[in-house]
Amino acid sequence: MEPNERLPPYRLPLNRVLIFFSLAILGGIADLWSKQAIFAWRGLPGEKPVWWVIDGYFGIETAINLGAVFGIGQGQGALFATLSVFAGVGILMWLFWFRAAESLWLTVALGLISGGIIGNLYDRMGMWWQTGYPEPWKSGVRDWILWQASENWKWPNFNIADSLLVVGACMLMIQSLFFAPTSPQDGQEDAI
Template identity: 65%
Template sequence: MLATLKQDHSKTMNQAEPTIDDSETAPVAVTSRAPASLVGRFWVFLGIALVGGWLDLWSKAAVFRWRGLPAQSDIWWVWEPYFGIETAVNIGAVFGVGAGRGSFFAAMSVVAAIGIVIWLFWFRAAESRWLTVALGMVGGGIIGNLYDRLGLWWQPGYPEQWQSGVRDWILWRINEQWTWPNFNIADSLLVVGAGMLLYQSFFPGQFIESAGNDGEPQEHETTNTA
């Protein structure tokens, strides 16, 4: 009888012991952002800048070869009288401001290009695809206009002031009183890129991401034990 009571008591104690859940000691997966590798974003930036710069320079050469130097031919209208093609040389900056200071603008372009590269890849702004594309467009605009500022298109016989001038050929206007100064593809890239940067400044945090080895956002798993 005593043996039976001891056996029943032992069973009761065993049942009362808490069971250990294996899941409490199993590794727990924690999702976190992988450290950003900017190699992919570098190629995105460089590709946009080079293609944009090439497209600008090619279009300038083609249009000036076709329509000649400024005042050598009439406006070729795409949509008269609002949009057309007319060659011009801007010896200043935006709206012709700073005429004759082409060397200064060329130096500022170089400084801006260096600043863009530092911002993207030293301060890691390239982790944002949005900023990478925006600054790639700005870089393409800088390449196209800097080529002209350095006088690499200029030829003997052209007016001396054109040596630091930028070739323009896109004409847009509402009427004769409201005519936008002629511009080019490089100017368009600069405006679009600046607009993207302005949007980012008004709506920060929308395009934050981490770049993987291929420039795409990546995640990796780490393990944690209890």
């Protein structure tokens, strides 16, 4: 290609935009709806005992996470909310400015991550909090899924947003470890 020759204008596949925003919006809605429904049914943390789906292994128990992953950073809700906003903007730029949306795999992964960001950011901003709740809960994330191997081997409670974030992050890891990037200028389509 001659240096003066112009590249054709970038045409974003419409289906990628629909896939990304559908996953992000529906993922956020599923997370927020499930939190609202479970907390209405089971009450605030400590009000009711665990409701076991599989006795001793998988259940429903409401909890408030005041930190981030595994409760790290307790009380830093404003910081995590700010990081979530920056991550969301970064994802949009990566997908649509830097053309990651050319890859269906990356579009799905980043759509899932965005759905998780939406669900947990809503909680971090205190939009669920009501007068009478403990003040530290204002920036806490509502969790309700309990998973354990025994009383000594408990996974911290989590929610659908956390699940979306983990699945999306695993997809990004698989992409980076097993699939070499291809360049659209090479005339090759994405492997995934």
